[in-house]
Amino acid sequence: MKAMAAADFKAxxxxxxxxERLRALAHPTRLRILTALGASKTCQCGEIVRNLPLAQSTVSEHLRILLEAGLVRGETAGARTCYCLDRNAVRKLAEDFDRLLAAIGRHEVAGGKARRA
Amino acid sequence: MKAMAAADFKAxxxxxxxxERLRALAHPTRLRILTALGASKTCQCGEIVRNLPLAQSTVSEHLRILLEAGLVRGETAGARTCYCLDRNAVRKLAEDFDRLLAAIGRHEVAGGKARRA
DNA sequence: GTTGATAATCGTCTATCGACGATGAACGAT
DNA sequence: ATCGTTCATCGTCGATAGACGATTATCAAC
Known part of the structure:
Protein backbone atom coordinates (compact mmCIF):
# COMPACT_ATOMS: atom_id res chain seq x y z
CA MET A 1 0.00 0.00 0.00
CA LYS A 2 2.21 2.82 -1.24
CA ALA A 3 4.93 3.96 1.05
CA MET A 4 5.17 7.10 3.11
CA ALA A 5 3.18 10.23 3.41
CA ALA A 6 5.99 12.17 1.86
CA ALA A 7 5.54 10.02 -1.19
CA ASP A 8 1.83 10.69 -1.20
CA PHE A 9 2.59 14.35 -1.23
CA LYS A 10 4.35 13.88 -4.51
CA ALA A 11 1.85 11.51 -6.01
CA GLU A 20 -12.40 13.19 -9.70
CA ARG A 21 -14.83 10.80 -8.11
CA LEU A 22 -15.31 13.06 -5.14
CA ARG A 23 -16.22 15.87 -7.44
CA ALA A 24 -19.07 13.81 -8.79
CA LEU A 25 -20.39 13.54 -5.25
CA ALA A 26 -19.77 17.11 -4.27
CA HIS A 27 -23.09 18.50 -5.39
CA PRO A 28 -26.26 18.53 -3.33
CA THR A 29 -28.46 17.49 -6.22
CA ARG A 30 -26.27 14.53 -7.05
CA LEU A 31 -26.19 13.46 -3.44
CA ARG A 32 -29.95 13.54 -3.42
CA ILE A 33 -30.17 11.58 -6.62
CA LEU A 34 -27.85 8.94 -5.24
CA THR A 35 -29.87 8.72 -2.07
CA ALA A 36 -33.03 8.33 -4.06
CA LEU A 37 -31.52 5.64 -6.24
CA GLY A 38 -30.26 3.76 -3.22
CA ALA A 39 -33.52 3.98 -1.40
CA SER A 40 -36.05 2.65 -3.84
CA LYS A 41 -36.74 1.13 -7.21
CA THR A 42 -36.85 4.67 -8.47
CA CYS A 43 -34.82 3.88 -11.49
CA GLN A 44 -36.91 6.09 -13.72
CA CYS A 45 -35.33 9.41 -14.59
CA GLY A 46 -38.69 11.13 -14.74
CA GLU A 47 -39.46 10.10 -11.22
CA ILE A 48 -36.35 11.83 -10.02
CA VAL A 49 -37.19 14.91 -12.03
CA ARG A 50 -40.63 15.02 -10.47
CA ASN A 51 -39.09 15.10 -7.00
CA LEU A 52 -36.64 17.86 -7.70
CA PRO A 53 -37.18 21.51 -8.54
CA LEU A 54 -35.06 21.22 -11.64
CA ALA A 55 -35.56 20.92 -15.35
CA GLN A 56 -35.42 17.52 -16.95
CA SER A 57 -32.33 18.41 -18.90
CA THR A 58 -30.55 19.43 -15.74
CA VAL A 59 -31.31 16.18 -13.98
CA SER A 60 -30.26 14.26 -17.06
CA GLU A 61 -26.96 16.09 -16.97
CA HIS A 62 -26.40 15.19 -13.34
CA LEU A 63 -27.16 11.59 -14.12
CA ARG A 64 -24.61 11.68 -16.90
CA ILE A 65 -21.98 12.92 -14.47
CA LEU A 66 -22.80 10.15 -12.04
CA LEU A 67 -22.66 7.68 -14.90
CA GLU A 68 -19.24 8.88 -16.01
CA ALA A 69 -18.01 8.66 -12.44
CA GLY A 70 -19.11 5.04 -12.49
CA LEU A 71 -21.34 5.40 -9.47
CA VAL A 72 -24.51 4.70 -11.38
CA ARG A 73 -25.46 2.36 -14.17
CA GLY A 74 -28.16 2.99 -16.69
CA GLU A 75 -30.09 0.62 -18.89
CA THR A 76 -31.92 2.19 -21.72
CA ALA A 77 -35.03 0.22 -22.56
CA GLY A 78 -36.79 1.95 -25.36
CA ALA A 79 -37.76 5.50 -24.60
CA ARG A 80 -37.11 5.18 -20.90
CA THR A 81 -33.88 4.60 -19.08
CA CYS A 82 -33.61 2.77 -15.81
CA TYR A 83 -30.90 4.03 -13.54
CA CYS A 84 -29.61 2.12 -10.62
CA LEU A 85 -26.88 2.54 -8.11
CA ASP A 86 -23.62 0.67 -8.66
CA ARG A 87 -23.25 -0.46 -5.09
CA ASN A 88 -19.85 -1.95 -5.65
CA ALA A 89 -18.55 1.32 -6.98
CA VAL A 90 -20.02 3.17 -4.03
CA ARG A 91 -18.38 0.77 -1.63
CA LYS A 92 -15.06 1.06 -3.43
CA LEU A 93 -15.23 4.83 -3.25
CA ALA A 94 -15.98 4.62 0.44
CA GLU A 95 -12.96 2.40 0.94
CA ASP A 96 -10.64 4.64 -1.03
CA PHE A 97 -11.92 7.65 0.80
CA ASP A 98 -11.43 5.98 4.15
CA ARG A 99 -7.94 4.99 3.15
CA LEU A 100 -7.10 8.55 2.27
CA LEU A 101 -8.49 9.94 5.49
CA ALA A 102 -6.67 7.29 7.43
CA ALA A 103 -3.46 8.29 5.71
CA ILE A 104 -4.12 11.91 6.45
CA GLY A 105 -5.00 11.40 10.06
CA ARG A 106 -2.83 8.45 10.86
CA HIS A 107 -0.74 10.36 13.37
CA GLU A 108 -3.58 10.52 15.80
CA VAL A 109 -4.73 6.94 15.67
CA ALA A 110 -1.22 5.72 16.25
CA GLY A 111 -0.77 2.54 14.17
CA GLY A 112 -0.53 2.16 10.43
CA LYS A 113 -4.03 0.89 9.79
CA ALA A 114 -6.38 3.35 11.46
CA ARG A 115 -10.13 3.54 11.21
CA ARG A 116 -11.40 0.63 9.29
CA ALA A 117 -9.35 0.14 6.16
CA MET B 1 -30.73 9.45 12.97
CA LYS B 2 -33.19 11.04 10.59
CA ALA B 3 -35.86 8.79 9.27
CA MET B 4 -36.25 7.19 5.89
CA ALA B 5 -34.44 7.47 2.65
CA ALA B 6 -37.49 9.02 1.10
CA ALA B 7 -37.14 11.79 3.62
CA ASP B 8 -33.47 12.15 2.79
CA PHE B 9 -34.47 12.60 -0.80
CA LYS B 10 -36.37 15.69 0.22
CA ALA B 11 -33.77 16.99 2.62
CA GLU B 20 -19.95 21.74 0.52
CA ARG B 21 -17.25 20.03 2.54
CA LEU B 22 -16.78 17.39 -0.13
CA ARG B 23 -16.19 20.09 -2.66
CA ALA B 24 -13.30 21.35 -0.59
CA LEU B 25 -11.78 17.90 -0.86
CA ALA B 26 -12.55 17.35 -4.50
CA HIS B 27 -9.40 18.85 -5.89
CA PRO B 28 -6.10 17.04 -6.35
CA THR B 29 -4.02 19.89 -5.03
CA ARG B 30 -6.08 20.20 -1.90
CA LEU B 31 -5.90 16.48 -1.30
CA ARG B 32 -2.15 16.72 -1.56
CA ILE B 33 -2.02 19.64 0.79
CA LEU B 34 -4.09 17.79 3.33
CA THR B 35 -1.88 14.76 3.02
CA ALA B 36 1.17 16.88 3.53
CA LEU B 37 -0.31 18.58 6.56
CA GLY B 38 -1.28 15.28 8.06
CA ALA B 39 2.05 13.70 7.41
CA SER B 40 4.51 16.08 8.94
CA LYS B 41 5.09 19.23 10.90
CA THR B 42 4.92 21.00 7.57
CA CYS B 43 2.73 23.73 8.88
CA GLN B 44 4.60 26.37 6.92
CA CYS B 45 2.82 27.59 3.82
CA GLY B 46 6.07 28.17 1.97
CA GLU B 47 7.07 24.58 2.45
CA ILE B 48 3.93 23.45 0.71
CA VAL B 49 4.49 25.90 -2.08
CA ARG B 50 7.99 24.60 -2.60
CA ASN B 51 6.69 21.08 -3.06
CA LEU B 52 4.03 21.98 -5.56
CA PRO B 53 4.31 23.29 -9.11
CA LEU B 54 2.04 26.19 -8.31
CA ALA B 55 2.33 29.85 -7.55
CA GLN B 56 2.30 30.98 -3.94
CA SER B 57 -0.95 32.84 -4.41
CA THR B 58 -2.59 29.72 -5.78
CA VAL B 59 -1.55 27.61 -2.82
CA SER B 60 -2.68 30.33 -0.46
CA GLU B 61 -6.07 30.26 -2.12
CA HIS B 62 -6.36 26.50 -1.70
CA LEU B 63 -5.44 26.88 1.93
CA ARG B 64 -8.14 29.47 2.34
CA ILE B 65 -10.70 27.06 0.91
CA LEU B 66 -9.58 24.35 3.30
CA LEU B 67 -9.77 26.86 6.14
CA GLU B 68 -13.30 27.89 5.25
CA ALA B 69 -14.31 24.25 5.04
CA GLY B 70 -13.02 23.89 8.56
CA LEU B 71 -10.63 21.10 7.71
CA VAL B 72 -7.54 23.10 8.50
CA ARG B 73 -6.64 25.63 11.15
CA GLY B 74 -4.14 28.40 10.72
CA GLU B 75 -2.23 30.38 13.28
CA THR B 76 -0.66 33.52 12.00
CA ALA B 77 2.47 34.33 13.95
CA GLY B 78 4.02 37.39 12.52
CA ALA B 79 4.83 37.17 8.89
CA ARG B 80 4.42 33.44 8.73
CA THR B 81 1.35 31.34 9.18
CA CYS B 82 1.38 27.85 10.60
CA TYR B 83 -1.27 25.59 9.15
CA CYS B 84 -2.26 22.36 10.71
CA LEU B 85 -4.87 19.75 10.08
CA ASP B 86 -8.01 19.84 12.17
CA ARG B 87 -8.11 16.13 12.85
CA ASN B 88 -11.45 16.29 14.58
CA ALA B 89 -13.00 17.94 11.56
CA VAL B 90 -11.47 15.34 9.29
CA ARG B 91 -12.83 12.57 11.43
CA LYS B 92 -16.24 14.17 11.54
CA LEU B 93 -16.28 14.48 7.79
CA ALA B 94 -15.34 10.83 7.49
CA GLU B 95 -18.19 9.89 9.79
CA ASP B 96 -20.74 11.99 7.95
CA PHE B 97 -19.55 10.61 4.66
CA ASP B 98 -19.76 7.06 5.93
CA ARG B 99 -23.24 7.72 7.21
CA LEU B 100 -24.32 9.02 3.84
CA LEU B 101 -22.87 6.07 1.98
CA ALA B 102 -24.43 3.71 4.46
CA ALA B 103 -27.78 5.35 3.87
CA ILE B 104 -27.30 5.11 0.15
CA GLY B 105 -26.22 1.50 0.15
CA ARG B 106 -28.15 0.17 3.06
CA HIS B 107 -30.22 -2.14 0.90
CA GLU B 108 -27.31 -4.40 0.24
CA VAL B 109 -25.96 -4.79 3.74
CA ALA B 110 -29.39 -5.72 5.00
CA GLY B 111 -29.81 -4.08 8.42
CA GLY B 112 -30.19 -0.45 9.27
CA LYS B 113 -26.69 0.21 10.44
CA ALA B 114 -24.39 -0.94 7.67
CA ARG B 115 -20.69 -0.38 7.35
CA ARG B 116 -19.42 1.17 10.51
CA ALA B 117 -21.48 4.19 11.46
C1' DG C 1 -48.51 6.85 -39.38
C1' DT C 2 -49.82 10.06 -35.65
C1' DT C 3 -49.57 11.14 -31.15
C1' DG C 4 -47.75 11.28 -26.51
C1' DA C 5 -44.32 10.23 -23.28
C1' DT C 6 -39.52 9.75 -21.99
C1' DA C 7 -34.96 11.05 -21.97
C1' DA C 8 -30.54 12.53 -24.32
C1' DT C 9 -28.32 16.29 -26.55
C1' DC C 10 -27.42 20.98 -28.16
C1' DG C 11 -26.74 25.86 -27.66
C1' DT C 12 -26.77 29.61 -24.62
C1' DC C 13 -26.14 32.17 -20.59
C1' DT C 14 -24.27 33.33 -16.07
C1' DA C 15 -21.53 32.31 -12.13
C1' DT C 16 -17.82 30.24 -10.18
C1' DC C 17 -13.22 27.93 -10.28
C1' DG C 18 -8.40 27.77 -10.77
C1' DA C 19 -4.32 29.85 -11.94
C1' DC C 20 -1.38 33.73 -12.24
C1' DG C 21 1.30 38.21 -11.37
C1' DA C 22 1.34 42.25 -8.78
C1' DT C 23 0.70 44.52 -4.72
C1' DG C 24 0.42 45.21 0.20
C1' DA C 25 0.84 44.09 5.05
C1' DA C 26 3.47 42.17 8.98
C1' DC C 27 7.46 40.90 10.87
C1' DG C 28 12.73 39.67 11.74
C1' DA C 29 17.20 41.01 10.87
C1' DT C 30 20.68 44.29 10.10
C1' DA D 1 14.94 52.91 8.95
C1' DT D 2 15.63 49.78 5.37
C1' DC D 3 15.76 45.13 3.54
C1' DG D 4 14.25 40.53 2.75
C1' DT D 5 10.94 37.07 3.80
C1' DT D 6 6.43 35.31 4.24
C1' DC D 7 1.88 35.25 3.23
C1' DA D 8 -2.86 37.31 2.08
C1' DT D 9 -5.42 39.85 -1.14
C1' DC D 10 -6.70 41.94 -5.49
C1' DG D 11 -7.61 42.09 -10.39
C1' DT D 12 -7.51 39.51 -14.48
C1' DC D 13 -8.02 35.81 -17.51
C1' DG D 14 -9.60 31.44 -19.60
C1' DA D 15 -12.03 27.33 -18.64
C1' DT D 16 -15.54 24.85 -16.53
C1' DA D 17 -19.95 24.08 -14.05
C1' DG D 18 -24.71 24.40 -13.66
C1' DA D 19 -29.05 25.63 -15.19
C1' DC D 20 -32.36 26.30 -18.77
C1' DG D 21 -35.31 25.89 -23.13
C1' DA D 22 -35.51 23.84 -27.49
C1' DT D 23 -34.74 20.15 -30.24
C1' DT D 24 -34.22 15.34 -31.40
C1' DA D 25 -34.56 10.28 -31.00
C1' DT D 26 -36.90 6.23 -29.48
C1' DC D 27 -40.57 3.75 -28.44
C1' DA D 28 -45.68 2.42 -26.89
C1' DA D 29 -50.28 3.11 -27.77
C1' DC D 30 -53.77 3.95 -30.72
Whole structure:
Protein backbone atom coordinates (compact mmCIF):
# COMPACT_ATOMS: atom_id res chain seq x y z
CA MET A 1 0.00 0.00 0.00
CA LYS A 2 2.21 2.82 -1.24
CA ALA A 3 4.93 3.96 1.05
CA MET A 4 5.17 7.10 3.11
CA ALA A 5 3.18 10.23 3.41
CA ALA A 6 5.99 12.17 1.86
CA ALA A 7 5.54 10.02 -1.19
CA ASP A 8 1.83 10.69 -1.20
CA PHE A 9 2.59 14.35 -1.23
CA LYS A 10 4.35 13.88 -4.51
CA ALA A 11 1.85 11.51 -6.01
CA UNK A 12 -0.44 13.55 -8.13
CA UNK A 13 -2.13 10.84 -10.16
CA UNK A 14 -3.58 9.09 -7.16
CA UNK A 15 -4.95 12.27 -5.71
CA UNK A 16 -6.44 13.19 -9.06
CA UNK A 17 -8.23 9.90 -9.43
CA UNK A 18 -9.90 10.18 -6.09
CA UNK A 19 -10.61 13.87 -6.46
CA GLU A 20 -12.40 13.19 -9.70
CA ARG A 21 -14.83 10.80 -8.11
CA LEU A 22 -15.31 13.06 -5.14
CA ARG A 23 -16.22 15.87 -7.44
CA ALA A 24 -19.07 13.81 -8.79
CA LEU A 25 -20.39 13.54 -5.25
CA ALA A 26 -19.77 17.11 -4.27
CA HIS A 27 -23.09 18.50 -5.39
CA PRO A 28 -26.26 18.53 -3.33
CA THR A 29 -28.46 17.49 -6.22
CA ARG A 30 -26.27 14.53 -7.05
CA LEU A 31 -26.19 13.46 -3.44
CA ARG A 32 -29.95 13.54 -3.42
CA ILE A 33 -30.17 11.58 -6.62
CA LEU A 34 -27.85 8.94 -5.24
CA THR A 35 -29.87 8.72 -2.07
CA ALA A 36 -33.03 8.33 -4.06
CA LEU A 37 -31.52 5.64 -6.24
CA GLY A 38 -30.26 3.76 -3.22
CA ALA A 39 -33.52 3.98 -1.40
CA SER A 40 -36.05 2.65 -3.84
CA LYS A 41 -36.74 1.13 -7.21
CA THR A 42 -36.85 4.67 -8.47
CA CYS A 43 -34.82 3.88 -11.49
CA GLN A 44 -36.91 6.09 -13.72
CA CYS A 45 -35.33 9.41 -14.59
CA GLY A 46 -38.69 11.13 -14.74
CA GLU A 47 -39.46 10.10 -11.22
CA ILE A 48 -36.35 11.83 -10.02
CA VAL A 49 -37.19 14.91 -12.03
CA ARG A 50 -40.63 15.02 -10.47
CA ASN A 51 -39.09 15.10 -7.00
CA LEU A 52 -36.64 17.86 -7.70
CA PRO A 53 -37.18 21.51 -8.54
CA LEU A 54 -35.06 21.22 -11.64
CA ALA A 55 -35.56 20.92 -15.35
CA GLN A 56 -35.42 17.52 -16.95
CA SER A 57 -32.33 18.41 -18.90
CA THR A 58 -30.55 19.43 -15.74
CA VAL A 59 -31.31 16.18 -13.98
CA SER A 60 -30.26 14.26 -17.06
CA GLU A 61 -26.96 16.09 -16.97
CA HIS A 62 -26.40 15.19 -13.34
CA LEU A 63 -27.16 11.59 -14.12
CA ARG A 64 -24.61 11.68 -16.90
CA ILE A 65 -21.98 12.92 -14.47
CA LEU A 66 -22.80 10.15 -12.04
CA LEU A 67 -22.66 7.68 -14.90
CA GLU A 68 -19.24 8.88 -16.01
CA ALA A 69 -18.01 8.66 -12.44
CA GLY A 70 -19.11 5.04 -12.49
CA LEU A 71 -21.34 5.40 -9.47
CA VAL A 72 -24.51 4.70 -11.38
CA ARG A 73 -25.46 2.36 -14.17
CA GLY A 74 -28.16 2.99 -16.69
CA GLU A 75 -30.09 0.62 -18.89
CA THR A 76 -31.92 2.19 -21.72
CA ALA A 77 -35.03 0.22 -22.56
CA GLY A 78 -36.79 1.95 -25.36
CA ALA A 79 -37.76 5.50 -24.60
CA ARG A 80 -37.11 5.18 -20.90
CA THR A 81 -33.88 4.60 -19.08
CA CYS A 82 -33.61 2.77 -15.81
CA TYR A 83 -30.90 4.03 -13.54
CA CYS A 84 -29.61 2.12 -10.62
CA LEU A 85 -26.88 2.54 -8.11
CA ASP A 86 -23.62 0.67 -8.66
CA ARG A 87 -23.25 -0.46 -5.09
CA ASN A 88 -19.85 -1.95 -5.65
CA ALA A 89 -18.55 1.32 -6.98
CA VAL A 90 -20.02 3.17 -4.03
CA ARG A 91 -18.38 0.77 -1.63
CA LYS A 92 -15.06 1.06 -3.43
CA LEU A 93 -15.23 4.83 -3.25
CA ALA A 94 -15.98 4.62 0.44
CA GLU A 95 -12.96 2.40 0.94
CA ASP A 96 -10.64 4.64 -1.03
CA PHE A 97 -11.92 7.65 0.80
CA ASP A 98 -11.43 5.98 4.15
CA ARG A 99 -7.94 4.99 3.15
CA LEU A 100 -7.10 8.55 2.27
CA LEU A 101 -8.49 9.94 5.49
CA ALA A 102 -6.67 7.29 7.43
CA ALA A 103 -3.46 8.29 5.71
CA ILE A 104 -4.12 11.91 6.45
CA GLY A 105 -5.00 11.40 10.06
CA ARG A 106 -2.83 8.45 10.86
CA HIS A 107 -0.74 10.36 13.37
CA GLU A 108 -3.58 10.52 15.80
CA VAL A 109 -4.73 6.94 15.67
CA ALA A 110 -1.22 5.72 16.25
CA GLY A 111 -0.77 2.54 14.17
CA GLY A 112 -0.53 2.16 10.43
CA LYS A 113 -4.03 0.89 9.79
CA ALA A 114 -6.38 3.35 11.46
CA ARG A 115 -10.13 3.54 11.21
CA ARG A 116 -11.40 0.63 9.29
CA ALA A 117 -9.35 0.14 6.16
CA MET B 1 -30.73 9.45 12.97
CA LYS B 2 -33.19 11.04 10.59
CA ALA B 3 -35.86 8.79 9.27
CA MET B 4 -36.25 7.19 5.89
CA ALA B 5 -34.44 7.47 2.65
CA ALA B 6 -37.49 9.02 1.10
CA ALA B 7 -37.14 11.79 3.62
CA ASP B 8 -33.47 12.15 2.79
CA PHE B 9 -34.47 12.60 -0.80
CA LYS B 10 -36.37 15.69 0.22
CA ALA B 11 -33.77 16.99 2.62
CA UNK B 12 -31.77 19.51 0.73
CA UNK B 13 -30.00 21.27 3.59
CA UNK B 14 -28.29 18.15 4.81
CA UNK B 15 -27.08 17.22 1.37
CA UNK B 16 -25.84 20.74 0.80
CA UNK B 17 -23.84 20.81 4.00
CA UNK B 18 -22.02 17.62 3.16
CA UNK B 19 -21.59 18.52 -0.48
CA GLU B 20 -19.95 21.74 0.52
CA ARG B 21 -17.25 20.03 2.54
CA LEU B 22 -16.78 17.39 -0.13
CA ARG B 23 -16.19 20.09 -2.66
CA ALA B 24 -13.30 21.35 -0.59
CA LEU B 25 -11.78 17.90 -0.86
CA ALA B 26 -12.55 17.35 -4.50
CA HIS B 27 -9.40 18.85 -5.89
CA PRO B 28 -6.10 17.04 -6.35
CA THR B 29 -4.02 19.89 -5.03
CA ARG B 30 -6.08 20.20 -1.90
CA LEU B 31 -5.90 16.48 -1.30
CA ARG B 32 -2.15 16.72 -1.56
CA ILE B 33 -2.02 19.64 0.79
CA LEU B 34 -4.09 17.79 3.33
CA THR B 35 -1.88 14.76 3.02
CA ALA B 36 1.17 16.88 3.53
CA LEU B 37 -0.31 18.58 6.56
CA GLY B 38 -1.28 15.28 8.06
CA ALA B 39 2.05 13.70 7.41
CA SER B 40 4.51 16.08 8.94
CA LYS B 41 5.09 19.23 10.90
CA THR B 42 4.92 21.00 7.57
CA CYS B 43 2.73 23.73 8.88
CA GLN B 44 4.60 26.37 6.92
CA CYS B 45 2.82 27.59 3.82
CA GLY B 46 6.07 28.17 1.97
CA GLU B 47 7.07 24.58 2.45
CA ILE B 48 3.93 23.45 0.71
CA VAL B 49 4.49 25.90 -2.08
CA ARG B 50 7.99 24.60 -2.60
CA ASN B 51 6.69 21.08 -3.06
CA LEU B 52 4.03 21.98 -5.56
CA PRO B 53 4.31 23.29 -9.11
CA LEU B 54 2.04 26.19 -8.31
CA ALA B 55 2.33 29.85 -7.55
CA GLN B 56 2.30 30.98 -3.94
CA SER B 57 -0.95 32.84 -4.41
CA THR B 58 -2.59 29.72 -5.78
CA VAL B 59 -1.55 27.61 -2.82
CA SER B 60 -2.68 30.33 -0.46
CA GLU B 61 -6.07 30.26 -2.12
CA HIS B 62 -6.36 26.50 -1.70
CA LEU B 63 -5.44 26.88 1.93
CA ARG B 64 -8.14 29.47 2.34
CA ILE B 65 -10.70 27.06 0.91
CA LEU B 66 -9.58 24.35 3.30
CA LEU B 67 -9.77 26.86 6.14
CA GLU B 68 -13.30 27.89 5.25
CA ALA B 69 -14.31 24.25 5.04
CA GLY B 70 -13.02 23.89 8.56
CA LEU B 71 -10.63 21.10 7.71
CA VAL B 72 -7.54 23.10 8.50
CA ARG B 73 -6.64 25.63 11.15
CA GLY B 74 -4.14 28.40 10.72
CA GLU B 75 -2.23 30.38 13.28
CA THR B 76 -0.66 33.52 12.00
CA ALA B 77 2.47 34.33 13.95
CA GLY B 78 4.02 37.39 12.52
CA ALA B 79 4.83 37.17 8.89
CA ARG B 80 4.42 33.44 8.73
CA THR B 81 1.35 31.34 9.18
CA CYS B 82 1.38 27.85 10.60
CA TYR B 83 -1.27 25.59 9.15
CA CYS B 84 -2.26 22.36 10.71
CA LEU B 85 -4.87 19.75 10.08
CA ASP B 86 -8.01 19.84 12.17
CA ARG B 87 -8.11 16.13 12.85
CA ASN B 88 -11.45 16.29 14.58
CA ALA B 89 -13.00 17.94 11.56
CA VAL B 90 -11.47 15.34 9.29
CA ARG B 91 -12.83 12.57 11.43
CA LYS B 92 -16.24 14.17 11.54
CA LEU B 93 -16.28 14.48 7.79
CA ALA B 94 -15.34 10.83 7.49
CA GLU B 95 -18.19 9.89 9.79
CA ASP B 96 -20.74 11.99 7.95
CA PHE B 97 -19.55 10.61 4.66
CA ASP B 98 -19.76 7.06 5.93
CA ARG B 99 -23.24 7.72 7.21
CA LEU B 100 -24.32 9.02 3.84
CA LEU B 101 -22.87 6.07 1.98
CA ALA B 102 -24.43 3.71 4.46
CA ALA B 103 -27.78 5.35 3.87
CA ILE B 104 -27.30 5.11 0.15
CA GLY B 105 -26.22 1.50 0.15
CA ARG B 106 -28.15 0.17 3.06
CA HIS B 107 -30.22 -2.14 0.90
CA GLU B 108 -27.31 -4.40 0.24
CA VAL B 109 -25.96 -4.79 3.74
CA ALA B 110 -29.39 -5.72 5.00
CA GLY B 111 -29.81 -4.08 8.42
CA GLY B 112 -30.19 -0.45 9.27
CA LYS B 113 -26.69 0.21 10.44
CA ALA B 114 -24.39 -0.94 7.67
CA ARG B 115 -20.69 -0.38 7.35
CA ARG B 116 -19.42 1.17 10.51
CA ALA B 117 -21.48 4.19 11.46
C1' DG C 1 -48.51 6.85 -39.38
C1' DT C 2 -49.82 10.06 -35.65
C1' DT C 3 -49.57 11.14 -31.15
C1' DG C 4 -47.75 11.28 -26.51
C1' DA C 5 -44.32 10.23 -23.28
C1' DT C 6 -39.52 9.75 -21.99
C1' DA C 7 -34.96 11.05 -21.97
C1' DA C 8 -30.54 12.53 -24.32
C1' DT C 9 -28.32 16.29 -26.55
C1' DC C 10 -27.42 20.98 -28.16
C1' DG C 11 -26.74 25.86 -27.66
C1' DT C 12 -26.77 29.61 -24.62
C1' DC C 13 -26.14 32.17 -20.59
C1' DT C 14 -24.27 33.33 -16.07
C1' DA C 15 -21.53 32.31 -12.13
C1' DT C 16 -17.82 30.24 -10.18
C1' DC C 17 -13.22 27.93 -10.28
C1' DG C 18 -8.40 27.77 -10.77
C1' DA C 19 -4.32 29.85 -11.94
C1' DC C 20 -1.38 33.73 -12.24
C1' DG C 21 1.30 38.21 -11.37
C1' DA C 22 1.34 42.25 -8.78
C1' DT C 23 0.70 44.52 -4.72
C1' DG C 24 0.42 45.21 0.20
C1' DA C 25 0.84 44.09 5.05
C1' DA C 26 3.47 42.17 8.98
C1' DC C 27 7.46 40.90 10.87
C1' DG C 28 12.73 39.67 11.74
C1' DA C 29 17.20 41.01 10.87
C1' DT C 30 20.68 44.29 10.10
C1' DA D 1 14.94 52.91 8.95
C1' DT D 2 15.63 49.78 5.37
C1' DC D 3 15.76 45.13 3.54
C1' DG D 4 14.25 40.53 2.75
C1' DT D 5 10.94 37.07 3.80
C1' DT D 6 6.43 35.31 4.24
C1' DC D 7 1.88 35.25 3.23
C1' DA D 8 -2.86 37.31 2.08
C1' DT D 9 -5.42 39.85 -1.14
C1' DC D 10 -6.70 41.94 -5.49
C1' DG D 11 -7.61 42.09 -10.39
C1' DT D 12 -7.51 39.51 -14.48
C1' DC D 13 -8.02 35.81 -17.51
C1' DG D 14 -9.60 31.44 -19.60
C1' DA D 15 -12.03 27.33 -18.64
C1' DT D 16 -15.54 24.85 -16.53
C1' DA D 17 -19.95 24.08 -14.05
C1' DG D 18 -24.71 24.40 -13.66
C1' DA D 19 -29.05 25.63 -15.19
C1' DC D 20 -32.36 26.30 -18.77
C1' DG D 21 -35.31 25.89 -23.13
C1' DA D 22 -35.51 23.84 -27.49
C1' DT D 23 -34.74 20.15 -30.24
C1' DT D 24 -34.22 15.34 -31.40
C1' DA D 25 -34.56 10.28 -31.00
C1' DT D 26 -36.90 6.23 -29.48
C1' DC D 27 -40.57 3.75 -28.44
C1' DA D 28 -45.68 2.42 -26.89
C1' DA D 29 -50.28 3.11 -27.77
C1' DC D 30 -53.77 3.95 -30.72
Missing amino acids: NSEASALA | NSEASALA
